[in-house]
Amino acid sequence: MKKLLLAGVAALSLLNAAGAQMSATKAELPYAMLGAWCGHWAWQFPDDGAERWWRTNDVEDCANRGGVRVRKDGYDYSRFGPQGSCEFTSIEFRRDGQSQDHITPRVYDPKKEKYIEAEPTETPPSAVYLVRATCKDDADSWNETYEVQTSDDWLIRWPLAEG
Numbered sequence: 001m002k003k004l005l006l007a008g009v010a011a012l013s014l015l016n017a018a019g020a021q022m023s024a025t026k027a028e029l030p031y032a033m034l035g036a037w038c039g040h041w042a043w044q045f046p047d048d049g050a051e052r053w054w055r056t057n058d059v060e061d062c063a064n065r066g067g068v069r070v071r072k073d074g075y076d077y078s079r080f081g082p083q084g085s086c087e088f089t090s091i092e093f094r095r096d097g098q099s100q101d102h103i104t105p106r107v108y109d110p111k112k113e114k115y116i117e118a119e120p121t122e123t124p125p126s127a128v129y130l131v132r133a134t135c136k137d138d139a140d141s142w143n144e145t146y147e148v149q150t151s152d153d154w155l156i157r158w159p160l161a162e163g
Helices: 002-025 059-065
Strands: 035-039 051-056 067-070 074-078 082-095 106-109 114-117 128-136 141-151 154-159
Touching (some): 035 059, 051 059
Antiparallel strands (some): 035 067, 051 154, 067 074, 074 082, 106 114
């Protein structure tokens, strides 16, 4: 009887843990992350491996910088036309946004006649999410894993190694 009770408790513990893990992967990206984004100019940010995209109305406006259109279920790359498409396989909440997460590109100040760091907006940065996706284009398929966040009309992605 005691073994049966212990087995039942262990099974319930496993079910609870599995349920908690499933709820963590069922997050959705916030509305603020959806839509069209253009790639930044190289001089606006340090070369730190992060991808930064600024809000636009249409990825066709991005020209040689390329763009991405984020949907609820995935995203599409574009650079002078469609380049590839990705479908989300999981989205997990990582942490709440923090004041130091503001994204401040270098911008030209005509009064000072030099480039300065932009002032952050009053809108707080979004939460950070871990995203996994399967991607394909006409020739290949691949997986992508990254963390993503929005702030100050920018979207930032930190690519992560698979696994």
